[in-house]
Amino acid sequence: LKMSTESTPAQAGLCLFCLSTVCGRPQINSRIVGGQVAPEGSWPWQASLHVSGGHRCGGSLINNRWVLSAAHCFQGSVTVYLGRQSQQGSNPNEEALRVTQIINHPDYDSNTINNDISLLQLAETVSFTTYIQPVCLAAPESTFHTGTDSWVTGWVPLPFPQNLMEVEVPIRGNRECNCNYGVGRITDNMVCAGLRSGGKDSCQGDSGGPLVIKQNSRWIQAGIVSFGTGCAQPDTPGVYARVSQYKTWINSHITSNQPGFLLFTSSGIDEDLSFTCAGLPTVPAPTPSESLP
Template sequence: VDIIAHCVLIVCLSAVCGISPLNTRIVGGQNAPPGNWPWQASLQSSGSHFCGGSLINSQLLLTASQGNIPASLTVSLGLQSLQGSNPNGVSRTVTNVIKHPNYNSRTNDNDICLLQLSSPVTFTDFIVPVCLAAPGSTFFSGVSSWVTGWGTIASGVSLPPPGNLMEVNVPIVGNRECNCNYGVGSITNNMICAGLRAGGKDSCQGDSGGPLVSKQGNRWILGGIVSFGNGCAQPNFPGVYTRMSQYQSWINNQITSSQPGFVTFTSTGTDSDLSISCLCFTFPPILLYT
């Protein structure tokens, strides 16, 4: 009976994940309409937001491993703004922090972390788990993606009151081109990049751990987790994200029940990144999005 119930729950999560019922700073972005991104979480310490996360089932969040996660941590879901009234918001404390054992703080490889909430949350129009990119997913250069968060709107420029959730649309940048930008070997297969060659749109400090999602059919699929970049929204330096499709086995091994919904994202056409080659490489300083 327990096995049957577990399988039914997996099917249910796969059916509900990534559906944003109300979705018919991020640098260079705009205010997100209420309920557009119902998996978005705010990680807070002493009442202050410090990074983002994504709900993946009723009691688990995905975020980044980088930085010191405080002992006293609150997760808020269903928020529209950091200040003022949030009638659809709920909060939970965190009872367990599971960082990837192979996280490398120097290179930011395997920058992924699971947070267990003190009790399950109820799914509503404003609180829904996101689907996760399954192994074998293909995100070709130019694939449309969205990043959301409450981070700074430029390097060192705080999000103004009331602190509305921000959203920005950026295209995927292939790993070959991204390696040309950051220096050969800097971008591993566990990373995915997104941004504009001209700059102007990007995630920034305080967005770390938040979602990079792309839409397939009627579902939003988490392709990446905000990780690092050379400044924010700089030309030829796209944001770098943890590549979600590399981590299904690790996540499943940490969860004994209520497995999240994994969905294969498939790009159409051909990948222009395959024709990219670099004649020279630079090694700019890396600025973490914390």
């Protein structure tokens, strides 16, 4: 996987095809081994976005006409490859599609990398197969506590084998992540993930690619690979656009067959609430709830 290491970069009326019931269900079991080649078909929403003839960024299929990616990825025309396993060998299960429209978030800031999210409209309708399926998206109010297991996928850059890779990384809370990057750097529109000790990171994956979390039998996209510092360094987790912040914006552009949004809820108390460092505001004490009559 390769993450950007610089700070730049239901059908209407009748639910014949409800994405909230079919999304995030690979037909091939996902074998999760951090940093290993992903079994073909285990991440069927993964997209390879090509610019000027070469792989540029990752993305995720969210319905039969739209792909989700990062705003910092795009300059020039884009071709989307779905069902792709290798960037070098044959890909008998893939489909190549033209992109008719790229919609970056209007508040994307290339300096702070805030709101690093983009929608790509495909020229043709995608036919779902074993190897091409949509992912679910995290609904508003989803919570991702520190330590929550997540996975990121993408293609390792040359000279490594160009097969789709997968790596498991734990969520790091936004308070901790702000302490890592400088207080104020990490906004509520971001989510972080990585080992405190380093060694695993989305720098082993592609910008624009999905960070997903499993809930029961469903895979939910929590983040979009956005930026980081170095590669798998201690105390510098990867930073992702927080998908749950963008349902209203996404659905304002996808008006039919809208993506499946599912609520992800972490259990217990988030240890990030007690994380502190110089300059980081304390968490306000919760207001006692009024007694019921």
